[in-house]
Amino acid sequence: MRNQPALSFWQIWNMCFGFLGIQFGFALQTAQVSRIFQTLGASLDRIPLLWVAAPVTGLLVQPIVGYCSDRTWTRLGRRRPYFLAGALLAALSLLWMPNAPTLWTAAALLWLMDASINVSMEPFRAFVGDQLPPRQRPLGFAMQSFFIGIGAVVASAMPWLLARFGVDNTAPAGAIPDTVKFAFYAGGIVLLGAVGWTVASTREYPPEALGTDLAAPAAIPAAASAGAARTGTTWLFTGVAGAALIRWWGLQPEMYLLAAGLAAYGLSLLWLARTRSRGVLAQVLADVRTMPQAMRRLAWLQLFSWFALFAMWIYATAAVAQVHFGNIDPQSAAYNDGANWVGVLFAAYNGFAALAALAIPSMVRWWGLRAAHLVNLWLGGAGLLSFLLIRDPHWLLLPMVGVGFAWASILSLPYAMLSDNLPPAKMGVYMGIFNFFIVIPQLVAASVLGQLLRRFFHGQPIWALALGGASLFLAGLCTLRVQGATAPAPAPVA
Numbered sequence: 358m359r360n361q362p363a364l365s366f367w368q369i370w371n372m373c374f375g376f377l378g379i380q381f382g383f384a385l386q387t388a389q390v391s392r393i394f395q396t397l398g399a400s401l402d403r404i405p406l407l408w409v410a411a412p413v414t415g416l417l418v419q420p421i422v423g424y425c426s427d428r429t430w431t432r433l434g435r436r437r438p439y440f441l442a443g444a445l446l447a448a449l450s451l452l453w454m455p456n457a458p459t460l461w462t463a464a465a466l467l468w469l470m471d472a473s474i475n476v477s478m479e480p481f482r483a484f485v486g487d488q489l490p491p492r493q494r495p496l497g498f499a500m501q502s503f504f505i506g507i508g509a510v511v512a513s514a515m516p517w518l519l520a521r522f523g524v525d526n527t528a529p530a531g532a533i534p535d536t537v538k539f540a541f542y543a544g545g546i547v548l549l550g551a552v553g554w555t556v557a558s559t560r561e562y563p564p565e566a567l568g569t570d571l572a573a574p575a576a577i578p579a580a581a582s583a584g585a586a587r588t589g590t591t592w593l594f595t596g597v598a599g600a601a602l603i604r605w606w607g608l609q610p611e612m613y614l615l616a617a618g619l620a621a622y623g624l625s626l627l628w629l630a631r632t633r634s635r636g637v638l639a640q641v642l643a644d645v646r647t648m649p650q651a652m653r654r655l656a657w658l659q660l661f662s663w664f665a666l667f668a669m670w671i672y673a674t675a676a677v678a679q680v681h682f683g684n685i686d687p688q689s690a691a692y693n694d695g696a697n698w699v700g701v702l703f704a705a706y707n708g709f710a711a712l713a714a715l716a717i718p719s720m721v722r723w724w725g726l727r728a729a730h731l732v733n734l735w736l737g738g739a740g741l742l743s744f745l746l747i748r749d750p751h752w753l754l755l756p757m758v759g760v761g762f763a764w765a766s767i768l769s770l771p772y773a774m775l776s777d778n779l780p781p782a783k784m785g786v787y788m789g790i791f792n793f794f795i796v797i798p799q800l801v802a803a804s805v806l807g808q809l810l811r812r813f814f815h816g817q818p819i820w821a822l823a824l825g826g827a828s829l830f831l832a833g834l835c836t837l838r839v840q841g842a843t844a845p846a847p848a849p850v851a
Contacts, residue, residue: 361490361562371558372488373500375440377508378551379478380707382447382470384509385544387670388703389516389537390454390467392696395674395687396533397460407464408671409614409803414472416796419479420641423789426480427782434561436480436487436785443476444552451545455538477552479792483785486776487562494776495721498769499714505768506711506761508547514704515540517697526693534693581643582630589626596620609811614804618797644786645793651778652791654839655771659794660801661832662734662767667802668825669741669760674699675818681750698750705754709761710768717765721773727836730770734833737763741826744819763829774839 364372394407426436433441450470457463485497516536520526525535596619603612629642678695679685686692713733720729740759747753772788779787806821814820 361488363490363493364488368559369489369493369497369500372484372555373481373497373504374558375444375477375504375552375555376481376501377504378444378548379447379474379481380505380508381512381551382451382544382548383474383478384512384703384707385451385515385541386467386470386474388513388674388700389540389696390463391671391674392537392687393455393457393463393533394460396528397457397463397531399460404671404675406610406803406807407460407467408667409800413796413800414468415475415792416800418472418475419792420644420786420789421637422476422479423483423785423787424637424641425785426483427785430564433556435564436484436561437556437559439480440477440552441556443473443478444549446473447477448545448549449473451541451548455533455541457533475792479789480785482772482788484561485772486779486784486788487781488559491776495726495769495773496718498772498776499717499765502714502717502765502768503711506707506709506714506765508551509707510704510711512540512544512547512704513700513702513707515543515700517701517704520697526697527688527690530688536697577629577635577639577643581646585626585646586630589623589628589630591623592619592626593623596623609808612804612808614800618800641786641790644783645790648787648790649778651775651839652787655775655791656794658730658832658835658839659771659791660798661828661835662763662771662798663795664798664802665737665741665825665828665832666764666767667799668806668821668828671802671806672818672821673702676744676822677702677750677753679817680744680819681748681753695750698753702753702757706757706761706764709758710765711761713762713765714769717769721770726770726774727839730766730774731833731836733762733766733770734829734836736760738826738829738833741822741829744822744826 390408391404394404399407422439426439429435429438431438447470450466450473454463454466454470457466481501485494485501489497516526516534519536519539524539528534596616599616599619600613603616625638625642626646629639629646632639674696675685677699678692682691682695682698684691684695717729717733720732723729724732736759738759740756740763743756744753747756772791775787775791776784806824809824810816810818810821
């Protein structure tokens, strides 16, 4: 059933409502985890390495969950079992995170939290493609952005709001303030409740209605294995050579992440070239090799967009605390005031994103998908660059308007561009593979940002935000390469 019947506004509302809870948890993660790491003793230059858990988890979890959800049918449906299972685990992680006794416990909990959120989040993207006809998909993804914005507004501002109501915002050395603890407790409840609402209030089309087949997986297509050995050897050699150069030049350990990633991809392709397996790993690798042309063109757009976002999430707290509040000691009142203000800024950009989500469908009708996305990305780039010029922390709310428009657009328009180019039977797995182009720039950011700041910017975290702004301008230019929807035409890729 390629042309699904149109749904009512409230049906779309219910199917997207779970994203409010998912983003509530995700916003607490992005706004407060660096603070927790620093409180538990992490140095500023080690924070990117600790954050690697999040993107690596997404890289591994999302395509597997997407593949499995494509091939699932239970009493709860196709995607909803994953919504519920991920929400339960994520809620437990949120309750435990602010009570982590050590830095490495917190890092492990970030891994578990991000894996659980990804288990819930990835099928939500495919859910829109399953349920909505093409003309309603921009509205569906924009509705998800709206709930993302609303959930993140409350979650990001919650420590600041709790402090305003008299909850302790400081704690002894190595202890997490009560403002952060209570925010995480609320996050676990909201996440589970919102996802539960979507599970209870929606229904799904059975596989036969969507033209999908739950039978045994098909053989790996010849196009997937053709040239895989040669390409795999190239990637493996590049990774090994990169690791040797990192050791020779004495670069920071996090740089090994990039080399390891390249080598691992090369080994995977070498295995694909020789295996006769038709299991999950072989099927996912084959789909990577034969992804539609539209996905390949969207890859560069996503790479630059998410590099910018990850730079902001990692370094905003340190940058604002140092430049605008004058202290980087995690036990100081000034640092914690700055960290709370970053929560307010994150709430602000998510609030503006919720408003932008209401405007984006009209922008698309007036200008088209590409032009609307380019404008929004450049607004975000200008917002991040303006952190270099603004010194009054209250005026930092102004650039959050641009960041909010960029965030809402990043969460909706690339998926709208992509979904019409995907076969219904593989909507989940390709949405999961599309996450590679979110994860890879985060790994790059975690690997190189600390090195760039030390070597070129005297370790000043404010310059990470400037690099993020420049990256959003490059992402806008990449939008010009993306063409309109076409029928999927698989072809091998590197």
